[in-house]
Amino acid sequence: SSDGYVDIAQVVNYLQDCSTFESFSVGDTLEYQKEGHYAWMLAAWQLEVERFPKMYEDIVISSWHYGHKGILANRNFDICDSDGNRIVSANSIWFYFDLDKKMPVRIKDEYVSMYGHHEKLEMDYKPRKILPPATEGRKEDSFMIRKSDLDTNGHVNNAKYVAMALEYMEETQNITSMRVDYRKAAFYGDR
Numbered sequence: 002s003s004d005g006y007v008d009i010a011q012v013v014n015y016l017q018d019c020s021t022f023e024s025f026s027v028g029d030t031l032e033y034q035k036e037g038h039y040a041w042m043l044a045a046w047q048l049e050v051e052r053f054p055k056m057y058e059d060i061v062i063s064s065w066h067y068g069h070k071g072i073l074a075n076r077n078f079d080i081c082d083s084d085g086n087r088i089v090s091a092n093s094i095w096f097y098f099d100l101d102k103k104m105p106v107r108i109k110d111e112y113v114s115m116y117g118h119h120e121k122l123e124m125d126y127k128p129r130k131i132l133p134p135a136t137e138g139r140k141e142d143s144f145m146i147r148k149s150d151l152d153t154n155g156h157v158n159n160a161k162y163v164a165m166a167l168e169y170m171e172e173t174q175n176i177t178s179m180r181v182d183y184r185k186a187a188f189y190g191d192r
Contacts, residue, residue: 006053009176010164013046016078016091017159019062027115031153038100039112043159044073045094045129046181052088053174059083066116072096072105074113077122090124131182141169143192156186 007015024030024041034040054060061081068075073096080089097108144165152158163181167173 004174005056006174007056008053008167008173009048009050009179010160010167012048012050012053012080012089013160013163015062015080016048016064016093017043019064019078020076020093023064023116029112029115035100039106040098040100040154041074041095042098042105042154042156042183042186043093044096044183046159046179047092047127048179049090049124050088050177050179051086054080054082054088060088061085065119066113067119067121069108069113071107074108075121077119079122090122092122092124092126094129127180129182131180146187146189146191148189150187151189154186155188157188157191159183162187 029041060083062078063081064076064078066074066076073094076093076095078089078091078093079087081087096105097112098104099106146157150157150161159181162183163179
């Protein structure tokens with residue numbers, strides 16, 4: 002942003018890149034997933050921000066699996082500054098998607114064992130379901146989904162939804178907490 006700090010959409014990009022790198026490091030690559038006819042898809046985010054990283058600041062981004070049940074897997078993230086202070090904490094919920102059946106299915110133990118099991122991050126976990134505000138919102142112009150909005154599954158990328166929402170907000174650097182619940186994927190050409 003113009004003040005030299007990254008915004009919350011960029012933080013989501015950092016976190017999703019971190020999970021992609023971890024998947025690659027344990028052998029759960031895109032090629033491996035395509036051979037197995039499955040994909041991991043994000044169902045929800047919760048981010049808590051102490052402060053945003055500055056551009057060019059040395060940071061450490063970490064991610065780890067801490068549990069799963071049925072079709073859902075839980076993953077924590079944090080971003081720490083060069084002194085080891087945690088500046089961002091995050092929780093995410095993923096589901097295991099069978100590409101042949103085109104539906105979520107129970108996670109196979111072999112996939113979870115790739116990632117190991119780690120301790121759950123200490124943070125104030127909010128409920129996944131997000132209730133709409135009691136007050137009426139405002140209607141904004143719709144826009145067409147572009148090819149540049151898509152991820153490797155052909156859906157709008159998770160961070161792009163956040164960036165799209167920021168387009169309609171007047172002040173974005175004061176965001177200290179964010180929850181996202183993905184309900185339905187958007188595709189190229191959707192409005």
